[in-house]
Amino acid sequence: MAGSGRPRGPLVADKRYSASKPAAPKKPRANTSTKRKRSGKRPPSGRGPIRRVLFGTLGFVARVLWGIGWRFGLAIALIVGLATFYFYSQLPDVTALLDGRHRGSVTMIDTDGKVFAWRGETFGGQITAENVSEHLRDAVIAAEDKRFYGHFGVSPRGIASAMRINLAAGRGPFSGNGGSTLTQQVAKLLCLGVEYDPKRWKTEAAYENDCRSGGVKRKIKEVPYALAMELKYSKDDILTIYLNRAYLGAGARGFEAAAQRYFGISAANLNPAQAAMLAGLLPAPSYYAPTNNLQRSQDRAATVVKLMHEQGYLSAAERDYAWQHPATLSEAAQKRAGGYFADWIMDAAPDFLTTETTEDVIIRTTLDQRIQSAAEEAMQSIFAAKVKEGSEAEAAIVVMSADGAVRAMVGGRATKVTGAFNHATMARRQTGSTFKPFVYAAALDMGYTPDDIVEDAPLTINVPGSGPWSPKNYTREYRGPITLTEALTHSVNTATVRVSEAVGREAVRKVAEDFGFAEDLAEGPALALGVSESTLLQMTGAYAGILNGGSSVKPYGMTELRLKGDSEALFGVSGGLGERVISEKAARELVYMMHSVVQNGSGRRANLPDRQVAGKTGTTQAARDAWFIGFTADYVVGVWMGYDDNRPLSGVTGGGLPADIWRETMLRVEAGLPASPLPMAQPSDWRPDTPFWGSDSTPPAGPDLGPGNRKSDWSRPIEEVRPKKDKKDKKRDEPDLAERILMEVLGSILSKN
Template sequence: MRGIFRKTFRVFWWVGLRVAIVGALALAVGVAYYSARLPPAEELLDGRDEGSVTLIDANGDVFAWRGQQMGLIRADEVSPHLVNAIVATEDRRFYWHFGVDLRGTLRALLVNLRAGTSVQGGSSITQQVAKLLYFDNNRTLERKIKEIPAALALELKFSKNEILSIYLNRAYLGAGATGFEAAAQRYFGKSAAEVNPAEAAMLAGLLRAPSKFAPTNNLDRSQRRAEVIVGLMEEQGYLTARQAAEARAHPAVLSRAAAARAGGEFADWVMSSGPDFLTRSTTEDVEVLTTFDPRVQRAAEAGLRHVFENKVKEGSNAQAAVVVLSRDGAVRAMIGGRDLGGSDGEFNRATQARRQTGSLFKTFVFAAALQAGANPFDPVLDAPLTLNVPGSGPWSPQNYSREYLGQITLADALAKSINTATVRVSEATGRARVRAVAEDLGVTSPIADGPALALGTSEATLLEMTGAYAGILNGGVRALPHGMREIRLKSDGGQLMAGDGAAPRRVLDERAAGQLTWMMTQVIERGTGTRASLGERPAAGKTGTTQAARDAWFIGFTGDYVTGVWMGYDDNTPLRGVTGGGLPAEIWRETMLRIEDGMPTRPLPMIVPTPPVARQPGPNPVEVVQNVGDAVESVFKSVLGGLFGRN
């Protein structure tokens, strides 16, 4: 037996020695290979393939982040609590091993088995840095073997602080945050140099599963994970019992901006509307100064929520969108839809959904008539009407009420949203002129050619229509919607691009704009929009309801803001018992009451018209601006306007 044992031992020794020699040579070659590929440590700190975008609201506060967030930091610059939390969690022997901690790997396995979950990592911090630099996230035996020479190469070339600095900047920590500086800013609104033990523990806890433990996804789960990290820090002597108790009693919480998660749809819209190389594909860390107002956003959200909680049947799947602009077109708030718990959260109904505008478009008909010289007290006939449409045959518009009032004024026709009278005004003014006014005010979607254009058969987005109405509040000067004030470098504040607001351009003269505003006040005072009344505060607006009530709108303004509301179903299911003067008007009212709360009353820029001198009756006393010369002039001015700009 002794002879057999000796022979067996010699065989294993002979084989083992040669295997060890070959393994050592392979390891040396691997270490040399990875060492040759390592640049200076400073060049390894930033490992992103794109930059970050920090969005700042009108008050100068951060409200959203996009891109791969990062702020370069070094191990000796961050809070000692953060370094201790990372070492205690990921690699307690980091400062003593040579890159691979076999003892620590076995210990982590036992700790995780005892806890029943992943509490400590098996790979050393150096191995994790090697993975970040050279390998993907596939957990294979081959990758784990390759990590060893890569980790040894890192230990040979860099100091422990340099290795830790690379790790601090390259680790992904959820919510688009790459690096601990970005994560500290993202979740707590402070630098990684300022985090306390509870915050440090929460950040370190993200390393195991960033998406799962991100506090923006589930704060309670993130706090429970942080409590485990606090225990490890106490156990390893990084925290006293008193410090640990304090951290448990006062767990980390999100900053106000992170907790509010406000302006998400606004942020996405600004990102999509800005130049790609400075926003979605930026290679720099930039800041975008925006027009977003969180106070106005909260007011809009509260107004919408109030109506759906108190006026809408529970369980309704009806959607709604809200946009609030200043008179110059600066977008202050945006709600792209209600959160119904589905998978459609990325669809922004305020900017992406093109819906029939219905009676909202009538405002442009009367704007064109006033611009052509009409008076709000001019007469127009509300009676059955049939027009012959080339290629389609006879077309007979009908009123919503199926009743006819006979001879009425233009102001009455708009206030009561009379279809037949509006079509008569459109035909008399000229469709080309109506289309030109709508386009000049900011409607960019295609507009129909036939006489039905007066009744809003064309489609447009809520943002387009609200922006066009802002031009009316702006005294007839176009106010295109915009949300960006400036793009600048985050590092030194150097301006990269100025804001995207359009140059002022007059569309309606002051008389036409002022009288149109007065006509729109009549909509709220005695017309289809009475449910939008703000009491003593003057307001103007227009209701809109499309065929079969598939869309219901209300857009109106005070002296400060113009707000647009749309309501409907994504699949075009008709609304039941809802018109623009109903729930949309109430949403508008509840929103505006909250926005204007505490603000001084600002008068509307309106001109109260004087009734014209009585005219001699003629064969067509109710027609407004109706002759061939006007039609020719309208087309001629529209063409010249497109070439040289309308004035």
């Protein structure tokens, strides 16, 4: 075989196993580090050099950031913890935080004992989360912080959600929605424990704005304070603080005050619709206040009702009922009556017990809400029916009793206001012919009678320093000799000036001032025509003196002022009857003359169908002011109309629209009251039964205006200021007296036959 010459194949070992081939033993992995040490070469890693540098750098940065981060986080946690502990140690007992007002409030009560106005921030009394209506608790939680009972004072989820909403709206992450928990809102209400300091803040409003300011810094400060409250107080304690301190519009601080203000009930008795309306005020109290816009407030409340249902506080049936029967204001809140009156009271009382009070003050007043509503409705009805749309003319009304007690006050066309310009008390305007009754009051008090004669004829008076002055009548016509009653009835200017000059301007001025007319009356003869200025309140008070029989009055609106909780009053009635100004006889005669003004003269549009009325119209130069002031046996009512910029009225006189407003007011005020006669004299009281003035055949006592005939000085033209009589005047007077005596004797003889 060896010599066969063919090459031999490879040697193959004998098969020991008929099955599979045994696995080769694994070679040990080479020690690469040893190889690197030996060869000095780096084996391939699968990454390029750039990627190795990049990942290495990122790893280094991550390790650095982690090192800084956990240290910084630890520092922040330590700072927050220390701040929380500090605030925790400073927080007082819950009861000390319930009334957060820096000033007190003023509550005003009408003649029926009902509240009609509040000033300052009212606090209805302390309430707790346990004793308020469950619907109120649910509404506040649903509207403001649905996770209130589950978080620890701060809600990261809420903050993140607020940031997302702000960014989606195109605002900054911390602008707009803040994501504050209810606990954080309480922290803001407490101003993070910072007390009001008048040296630091000019006003309380500036302090409040600073407390409510937002931003990152404020949020950071709120966190430890909120955590401290969560540690110090229970959840119900925190809610209690919120329910007492939240501002809810219309001067109401806390939900108890708001429930009383808007609904006239306690916070414990609120139904779901009412609770939802109050909770809906929280984001913007003034904007959503039902006294500002009831429909807007109801729409907001409907949203809160929906949230209450979604969160399981209301069933579907309860939700639907609340939607179908939304909350409405109480009768007193709807009327918002007496805003001008309340402002007047606040101005009249001492500041330390009103605008600057640190106590809660109760003021009982003379306001009658029925009469107040009547006056407001009367003004609105006349402006709606008889004044052209868009007119800027203003008007004011004062209703007063004969003793000076103000029963109603409307200071302008906008009736449901607070702090507005009060045309009844602040506007000093020329009075025009409404001043004339004081001229005749002076004359009657001196002994003249309504039947005495005065000349209505052209008149010129030489005024020292000014030259000749010639008053003109409104009609530019002259009536000749007329009685005093006719002169007042038809508001005759020349006759009134003659009477004023005859009795003396000082006498007229004294009567007007004693009746309460404004001081600084005009000095010249134009005094008689009402060129002096006064307010409507003063004029109405002066006319009340005529109605009450001749005694002055000081208009007043407050009958009692006391601190809340005290049984004794600090102040009593602030005005009333004063000194007698003219005799009762003169007052009754003047009422008769003023009654003729309404029956037969310039005030006929003020006539009432079922009772006697007396009054006087007034229109100033160029019709810049129009007045009507009059009275029945029950009330005195003054009405003024004009423009704030003092421009002339168009086609308006005192006997026109002001008389219409007066009549509409009195129709409502007197409705249901029995008719009483005016306290006025009758012609038989001064007209003698004998041919002469008295049983002794001599004229009645009075100032000497001529020999034997008191009327002679009025029946001739006056050429200068109060001229002295000469002999010619005396001779001219004597035939007039003889003629009158002869006629009266003949009349007596004829009557006997």
